[in-house]
Amino acid sequence: MSMTQPQKATTGELNKLSEDEIALYDRQIRLWGMAAQANMRSAKVLLVNLGSLGTEITKNIVLSGIGHLTILDSHIVTEEDLGSQFFLSKDDVGKSRLDAVGSKIKDLNPKVTLEFDNGVVECKNKEYFSQFDLIIGTELNKTRSTELNKITRSLKTPLYLAASNGLFSYIFVDLIQFDAVDEKIQSMKPTTIGKVSSNREIIDVQTYKAEDDEKIVHEKITTRNYYKSFEDMLQTATLEGKLNKRQLKKVSSLLPLTFTSLVSDIPIETLSQEKLQELVIQVCEKLGLATSNISNEYVEQFQRQTNTEFAPVSAIIGGALSQDVINILGKKQAPLNNFIIFDGITLEMRIFEL
Structure with missing residues (x-):
């Protein structure tokens, strides 16, 4: 059993936490120590997009006592959002996401400094991103993810990317x-x-x-x-030499399907099932997986649920991502490395070093 010796906070770290904060975060401080909580209190985090997944991440890190959180989102609330985002109500349809939920996020933890930015991520320059200690991107396509990761790498800033696809979801981690x-x-x-x-x-x-x-x-x-960059991972990912034959056989169809959705230049929901099958087979060969790993049922369901968000899946993957953010900001425990998929059918979450 792993045992962690509590870290002692320095005088400077203690000064960062008021008596009210020490009382508020008492349970967490007992769990991961004063120094870890102080590290979190001084961190500035950017979250890109406040969809279902972004909402879960926001809730978790705000309640944990992050020091400063900026949320960047330009979306307007739609009726489809109501079933997957617990902050929203029917009256919010047509409003900007941030205008609709900003006050509710503030109510979660008044100790956290919050900023809301209605801009779009592609219009932000390197100087904008340089003000943050850690960046989390959700609801981003391959191009936006790649461009953002190039910026974070040049700044030596940790980056998390995550997206959900119906019952399925993934997390990509680049801590460099x-x-x-x-x-x-x-x-x-x-x-x-x-x-x-x-x-x-x-x-x-x-x-x-x-x-x-x-x-x-x-x-x-x-x-x-x-860690690899997002672009490098997509180009060089393989499981050859990393898993034995028995382990390779147990790899879910979800891994090659997720990779297919990320590497394809054409949205997979627009592809015929035959073309999608063809692309998935190519990805399997690249990853070192047998085509027997592909389930027709998974292919059909994955394609049908593209761009759909389910609140229970967001809660699970958002919780896992948030916990890892808390771990690295608090400098406690080993981080995720580097690609995680969640299968809402089997309820399995697997970590792959790709």
Whole structure:
């Protein structure tokens, strides 16, 4: 079982949290420590688009005590939004999303500094994005995602991209390079420095004895995580050499389907089923998957649900993404690396290093 030794906040970190904030976030501070909460309190985050998924992410990180959140969204509320976004009511149809829900977001946590921007992401320049410590993009197509990631890479700013497709969803993570520190009780086989996978390596291991029992040895392990850009991942992704034959057979149709939707220059909802099948087969070959991994039922359902948002799926994937944001801002626990898919049929969420 992994055990984490609480971090001690410095005097400067303590000064960042008022007595009211310490009382408000008491439960969280007990969970991940004063230093982690202070790190979150000083962070500036940008969320692009406030759809169903963006709404869930907003709720989670605002309640967690993020210091500053800017939401960038130019959309107008439609009747279709009402079934997937809990902040909205019938009276909001025709209003801008931000005008409709801004006050409700503020009510979640008055301690958080909120800014609302009705602009469009493609009109924002590098200087605009440079003011943020972390950026989350939702509802973005391949072109917008690629362009945003190029900017965040040039700024060395962490980026999360996420989208839902009916019962299915994905998260892409680019932290560029991130060192995570974890602590656990040393097992019979001590942890050693070296490569863990193609994207991760252990760069440092320190040991210390438990204060109440010198027979128990703890390890403080520093793992360095390497990330690909969104564009690079789409071009070079493969599972060859990363999974054994048995594991490859268990890979869901959802992975090649999701990749097909991301790499295709033509919206998949406009394709014939035969053409979509052809593209999915090409993606399977590129990823190193057998065509037997493709389920016709999944292909039909995935295409039929394109651009549809379901609130339960948004809640799950939004919660997972938000928790990882909290972890890296608080510098606690290893982050996701680097592509996650959620299957609302089987309720499985799998992480792939691509």
